[in-house]
Amino acid sequence: MALREIDQVPPRSALSTFISLAGDRDVGTYTREDAKLFVHHLQLRGNKTATIRRRINSLSAILNYAYAELDLDKRNPFTRLIIRNEGQDASKRGTYTNEQLKDGYDKAIASGSQVKLLMPLLGETGCRLAEIVGLELRDINMENELIHIRPNSIRRLKTRNSERTLPLVGYAKVAMELALEQAVEKYLYPRYLKDGTCRATHASNALGKWLKRDFGPPTAYDTLSGIASEPLDAH
16 A cells, blocks of 8 residues: 555554554455454554544545555445544643743743744744744745745645735744744754654644643643734733
């Protein structure tokens, strides 16, 4: 089975786990029992049902692609697969107060750490993590204090409507100036690029570790994307 355009870590991880359980066999021989074994394995590992559903969807898409390419008339074993108690383990996302945000932004700016600078960049622009981590330098216009969120060679956007231009003000402007000092070649965050793709998950893990240590449970992805209704004053 070839992943071709699917070049993200979660689908590859799901496929690797599934093959380790069911074996690297002819794609037409995988069964419903193999799919159920995969789900049971993820449950034993403590994965939340939302994560399991995403892994199922990834494998379902891969198998559908393989069936189409090989012209196989076969029911996908991951179709309508039931996950017991699905959604009941979802936890409510937390939020940061303005005081916590300002404290975090100040610490990020003072540290100069590119990873920590993601906090004000995300919180004050409302961008998704991959949108910032995957920025090319040509997408950043400090003269006019703007960033252009658009697809490029290392990452796509979530939807067609995700392409947009955003102002850099307050903490976001200061954080971007500091982040640019550490940028290399044509990318803002080259440390999270590998094999020509943006590894936003690695950035999320690094930022989340710091946030959890200093500010408690809320995570970068859960609470910083679109959290600030108005930019906080950096001065």
